[in-house]
Amino acid sequence: ETGVTQSPTHLIKTRGQQVTLRCSSQSGHNTVSWYQQALGQGPQFIFQYYREEENGRGNFPPRFSGLQFPNYSSELNVNALELDDSALYLCASSLSQGYDYEQYFGPGTRLTVT
Amino acid sequence: GESVGLHLPTLSVQEGDNSIINCAYSNSASDYFIWYKQESGKGPQFIIDIRSNMDKRQGQRVTVLLNKTVKHLSLQIAATQPGDSAVYFCAENPNTDKLIFGTGTRLQVFP
Numbered sequence: 001e002t003g004v005t006q007s008p009t010h011l012i013k014t015r016g017q018q019v020t021l022r023c024s025s026q027s028g029h030n031t032v033s034w035y036q037q038a039l040g041q042g043p044q045f046i047f048q049y050y051r052e053e054e055n056g057r058g059n060f061p062p063r064f065s066g067l068q069f070p071n072y073s074s075e076l077n078v079n080a081l082e083l084d085d086s087a088l089y090l091c092a093s094s095l096s097q098g099y100d101y102e103q104y105f106g107p108g109t110r111l112t113v114t
Numbered sequence: 115g116e117s118v119g120l121h122l123p124t125l126s127v128q129e130g131d132n133s134i135i136n137c138a139y140s141n142s143a144s145d146y147f148i149w150y151k152q153e154s155g156k157g158p159q160f161i162i163d164i165r166s167n168m169d170k171r172q173g174q175r176v177t178v179l180l181n182k183t184v185k186h187l188s189l190q191i192a193a194t195q196p197g198d199s200a201v202y203f204c205a206e207n208p209n210t211d212k213l214i215f216g217t218g219t220r221l222q223v224f225p
Binding site: 004033035040041042043044045048055056058090092102103104105106107108 | 158214
């Protein structure tokens, strides 16, 4: 088990609502990346935060936003939820934003949008 | 536990046999590759990585082979055990901030 924790474990929301997912990174890690994993697919990169600033973004609309706090924990916010947002949301922490630093994944938050 | 994927390519092997899982990556600029194992209801777990200046790397019971000419990566698991049953993903990083994951292969180990 990694030291990355995520909350909540499961969440059910209605289309149009907003959701906030939380992640605590492994001790000593200053970089957090968020991924969306649809059923039957590999994780897709949403964005990365390094020292409280967005450090890169995948092909996701602006209604996906995030924050990183001074203790390096992070939030993923999704506004105006759509049915296709139903997925497992994974948080991964790493020691640095460098490309070859191992990313440690949390267990994920399963979001269902009805 | 919850299934990670319902329609993934599946490799079925007998306990004790060796397993080989293959992956084709997309970006010729990628120079760092990782294999992850994902069990039902869990996040991906790091298995082994390899940099593009190598063509082989060994860990405990696992070996990763990299063929940059054909953009192919493989994971070999020796003496496969029931606990190895999971979905396996390869991931590449083209010197950016993100990992690009493949679609995954389900490994089923039967007695």
